[in-house]
Amino acid sequence: MSKREAKHPKGLRVLFFTEMWERFGYYLMLGILALYLMDPKGGMGLPKAEAYDIVGTYLGLVYLTPFLGGLLADRILGYRKAILIGGVLMGLGYLGLAIPGYTALWTSLLLIIIGNGFFKPNISTLLGNLYSSDQYKKYKDAGYNFFYMGINIGAFVCNFVAAYMRNAYGWGYAFAAAGIGMFIGLAWFLYGTRHIKEADVIKPANEADMPVSKVLLYVFLPVLVVGALAWFAIPGNILGSDSTDAFIFGCVPVVIFYFSLWWKADKNDKKQISALLAVFAVVIVFWAVFKQNATALTGFAETYTDRQIPAKIQPVLKPFGMLQEVDTKVDSFPKYDAYFRPLKDVEEYKIKVLSPNPYFQNLPKDQWPAEGQKLDLISTEVFQSVNPFFIVLLTPLLVAFFAFLRTRGKEPSTPAKIGWGLFITGLSTLVMAAAVNFNDITTMKASAWWLIGSYMVVTVGELCLSPIGLSLVSKVSPVRITSLMMGGWFLSTSIGNKLSGVLASMWDNYDNKAYFFYVNFAACMLAALAIFAMIKWLRNIINQHS
Template identity: 55%
Template sequence: MAKNKHPKGLMILFFTEMWERFGYYLMLGIFTLYMIAPETAKFAGLGMSNMEAADIYGTYLALVYLTPFFGGLLADRFLGYRRSIYIGGLFMAAGYIGLSIPNSMMAFYISLLLIILGNGLFKPNVSVLLGKLYEKPEYEHLKDSGYNIFYMGINIGAFVCNFVAAWLRLSYGWGWAFAAAGVGMLIGVLWFAWGNWRVPEIKEADKISPKRENDLSLARIFTVLFLPAFAAAAIGWIIPNNIFGSDSNDAFIFFCLPVLYFFFNTWRTADKTEKAPIAALLSIFGVVIIFWAVFHQNGSALTYWAKNNTDRELGPKMEVVINTIASSEEVSTVPRERQITGLHGESLGTEQGPSYYFDNYTGELPQGNLDGKPDDITEQEWAQIKDGSKSSFGKLVLWPTELQASINPFFVVVLTPLVVAFFAFLGRRRKEPSTPGKIAWGMLISAVSWLVMVAAAVMSGNGADKASVAWLFGVYGVITVGELCLSPMGLSLVSKLAPRRIAALMMGGWFLSTAIGNKLSGVLSGMWDLFEKKSNFFLTNALLTAGAFLIILLLLPWLKRVYNEHVHH
């Protein structure tokens, strides 16, 4: 597929989103680590408990995907897409840089608020603007592949940032890492501004659709939507005895209820020609909630698996590289007396044999020690370390758990060209699935991916032995194919079916479904410790996703009919 067939604005929006996602995922990768890091550590954190950090993390992630609904509404009715992108980008940059301010909880919470609001203005409107670039007849048939290419930009940023974050936080401290996220966001805004100057078609695509006579004003929307939503959230927060596990969960679910009613009312009052496409989109939104509920466990359940159930010991060659770039601490290799060393050189005991150092790349203190044994190595491994038969250059070094978050974006970058080429191959033979059909395939493949982890759990005795890291690459490899069929196709479907006057609002609806899924992923991951057999936990995810696939399969004939009537005239 020749590059010049796509609109020139694609590369502008590609790199704008790449830099925005670089900052977003850099912050996300170290966010929890920062909150739970001790205040007395070399680079002081906030000293929160795991429970406090998890609650703030889950609420933040849900709100980040909820505010695009409001940002889309403002862009459709008032700000326009480009202005929303500028304001949102600057808000996010300010928020990331604000997180670099040490020892200030006020700065911490204000910074999170700025990031949440900024993402709401930025995220949906970049996606909508991209869709509008493809509305010209010569580009329309390339829209799906355009969104796939755009999605690859997102994941280039998501892949690189974890390495940058780890290096900066270990070498210079948390503040430098958070500031780097802000710098990345500013680069994205400057690139977008340059692109607006160089590529006039971006400005041409930024046109606010004319209002209909019965469209609500912003003041009316605030009265009938915003106020009820925040009032419902307040009720959810203050009611005694949590319904959904925590005050923040209750507040979020209650907040969503008026928003969901608003979408229902949007469909109910729509013109006859708009009803079917709006209904189709709302149906897709409802089903993909399940996809996000299981997919976003990569930051929770799969992280637990990577940390506690995966063999993370580095080989000698990798160890030398990691220690060179990421650790300035000297580790003794006294041959006769073993020195069991913690994060800052504190002694965890001595024994005869070669010395070792626990996890000196991540800088995480061993937790739950039993006679000096870190709790994420087995008794057999501990015995080998003690008798000197298992050590590399006299040290035990584990690759950092957080780097497993780069496996998924790595596969997105590698597999996107293959998926685009495959659909182009089918298209030339007039066998390419419709966009709703691709979403259905994505859900099925995602269900199959969890069977990889079922096999991993069974083969490792449900935690009795350490599993190979190959299982993580396996599950991410399969689920990434499903993701590429589903997530960018969802963005494409919204841009195709949404009535022009509410295009950004419906894109916000897509991100609203992501927000609800994020919250549910936290609820599901919270059950991790309740499953003695981890294979049953992963099987539950597979069955949930398979159920969502069956629902889409039943809706597919209707979805295709609506799609053909309103997209292909």
């Protein structure tokens, strides 16, 4: 047995590649969803704010359902069966997005949302169970870091596939590629299931635990009822849009349920649950900022970033579908005014519009292609691969760095890592604020290096927080409700994801776009301070129960 195999169970490889392919499909779809919704040629042709709101709502719901999927796996299905059910539903949803039209769009998104609820919390729980023995326990954080690297190998590769498929064949083929990736992952999971069988153990519930039937009746049903009432019955938009009202108010019964877990728990479990709930509440801010890579930062790449490349490199990239052709044909694009807001009135468009394509809005007219000619640009979705590239690159370095500190007794505690993750994430927003301040983005393009630099900084923050958070839930949760508490981690992800869409939809409200990023920075700093204020209390609980 090699040194590495002695540290990590064989099941790590099974879950590593399963999650890699699942995330290939997930991030391929997510990387192009907003672009597809806004594209009038082959897409849905929606205004930016509406597209961002849909993406934010999807991101919120796709991480809300793990609450239910984790509960069903903990009590009834077991983890492997739940993963298979979720993977099949997600694969069908990705394939369904290849069909044009609103019916296919909403049906497919629903399948993905439900499928992710069964898949996501349970594969993370299985991984934690593999490290439950004394032989592997001390390597759990490193195991989650390697698992997280697998996620991001899939997230890195998928955007190049998406660019090639949509540029060469169209949106439908790109979405179909996501579905194929999902089913490849399921095939690998079935092949290696013998290595994870022992980790698929259903823990008996306590007498005080609410039965699944009551959870469905008193929690899940109220989510649907409250969400529907907020959408249809509340006059006006309290929180910005009907979908935001429905989502936030719909989450209230789930939040109450998790609070009730703490309230009814015995003395030992209460400490563990309270520590996790405190962390869940704070990391909402991280996800609200981080997930803007699918909305605001995608918009920044599409409109404000210099995506032109030297002519000598174009023949190398073009066969791989990484180049996007744009022209000045008026009917090819939505109509935008000087502030890049969609215009519905054609006459108003003729008076105020600066160009037919948002990319040309802040490009001097002498740099526009001549009428009838096209300009080759790096495809916008390729920028989605920058973050996973840095994760793959930096994960081994960060694992080695923490191992080095551990040998000297100076490794930060788990809550300290989360606090530093929030702080570093805040610094990434300052990089984007600097991009705005050092460039007049209403009249010129910002260098792509600003966006790349921001992604590099936020990646360090992400690595300090996201995989460590998964490991924390696995270590600290009461064993009988580990997957349910993993669902709580994803509930915080869900609320943060939805808020990311809310924040991004306000982009057009800022005349000085730097203030958009300053708001994100302030939120991260406040969240980091909250974690550091609780660090002694959290560390004591974690040390007692991990």
